[in-house]
Amino acid sequence: MAPLDGFPGQRFRVLPAPLTAHALRTGLTSRLLVTDVGYFPRARGHLMTRPGGTSTSIVIVCQDGAGQVWFGGRTYRVNAGDAVVIPKNEPHRYSSDDEHPWTIGWFHADGLDVPELTQAALGPGRVPVAPLRDAYTAWNLVDRVIAALERDETEASLLAAAGAAWNLFAQIASERRLGPAGTTERVHIAQDYLRKNLADAPSVSELARLAGLSTSHFASVFRRSAGMGVLEYIKRLRNSRARELLVATDLPIAEVGRSVGYSDPFYFSRQFHSINGTSPSDFRAHYRQQEPRPGTSDPEPGADRIPRSG
Template sequence: MTYAAVVRIREGFPGQRIRVLPAEVVRTASADGLTSRLLVTDAGYFPHALHHGRQRRHGVQGTIVIFCVSGRGWCETSAGRVAVTAGEVLVIPAGVGHVYGSEDSDPWTIWWMHVRGPDADTAVAQVCGGTTRPRVLRVHDAFRLTAELTRVVELLETDETMPSLVRAAGTAWSVLAQISADDLAGDPERAEPVRQVRDLLRQDLAATVSVSALARTAGLSTSHFAALFRASTGGGVVEYSKRLRMARACELLITTSRLVSEIGQSVGYPDAQYFARQFRTVHGCTPSEFRRRHVETPEALDA
């Protein structure tokens, strides 16, 4: 790695924000409570960070998360070099030696944080396929991720009390969860047709489910659409629709006194017996049994 010879490290950038917890605060927060599972130790915002970069031959104790809002950057490790562009997040696991920097021709603007703890390690291992190499992922909702990272910085800027650190940890977990969920959903451009179809299925639970018709709606071949849907949701279209219908049926069974047959019709099952069989495959009991188990009667409350 020849980073030090080609990149100059500036001390600061106009409009930057940065917070680093003192070592004693980190030791105390890491010892007990929620922050022992996940702790944000550093966080900040670097706008138009010309000549920005860092070299850490042995990495850092925590995981580094860098979200590129605009511009471009790069990261190099023993596993190779990766580019980072606007709308992408760079995740560098704890202890991984690295060099990263902003492209001089198009300097990046970034929100970033360092997190440590077993919960952070678990999330990062899932995203990175282990803890030995970095990963660059394209996010699906840049505005939401920016808002959450902004909140992390704001909380550390407030003070270093445990309430602020716990709130920052919760927000950081939301960041890691969003990154992981986006990774599971796949490339946002490929996932968009699937998202649109999922919205359609939720909007009209009683509508007939035709995979070929939904594929046409998405502008894809049936086989391609089915493969994308399975990759994004972990299952097929029909099974996904059934799960949505049964979730709504459960809600109606608990919160209304409507007949079971009426509830079945409202979620797309005009045949009451077929509805009961499908319900059993998901919940292991009939709709009537489910209602008896979950609806508390006045007598039960008195007891």
């Protein structure tokens, strides 16, 4: 618990129970509602112990200092630049470090989307502490959550807080999948090379050499970062560029295929169909029936319904 007189400079807001119950029944706040927020600077002596957990999920961002979290039978160190995610109804305890007390921003969230957001932010290993690659953005997001509820308790403020909280959940989940910054940056080098050289068809081993990693390590890190294997990633990159060329140019289908790395037009067509559910020619025809061609003007509103006067 916080000292009875609080922490100098702290900020703290809690929604009233009737408002919380109403907001969780109606509108967008039924999906995600921030119920409690706080900012505790240099919070020496801060300790929370909840043997039965809470009815809400908790997100903490540590700006400075350090602390500890006990969760799932283990104790985790929390440092500046870390986020902490604790799901609802899970026993936990967290505390500020005595020698280097933490400065934290935090919120509690409830709603229909919160369990899934929480699990995504926890990651498959269910590790509550997540080192942040972009701690600056994360801190700004938690500050926006706090500022929204400090403003007032109108629907507009509740929605503003929910939006910033959703973004923070998503950032933590995304950074979990990107993995450690140093190794992932090497994968990004290979991905950038692929985007610029779609027609060259480099092998996985060639990309691994470009990234300075062994082939097996590169493949593993790549899958964790991208959510798919290297070959599937290449196929989807090529298809994305092919769709662009089919819509924006009059290149023959075979030439579109060659431009994105497929020398065999029949193989290109099969690969395109596997991703898009249709052939390249049918995709082009359907799109051009639905949208004006690049460089052409849109028809006048209602021109297909209202006859022009003579």
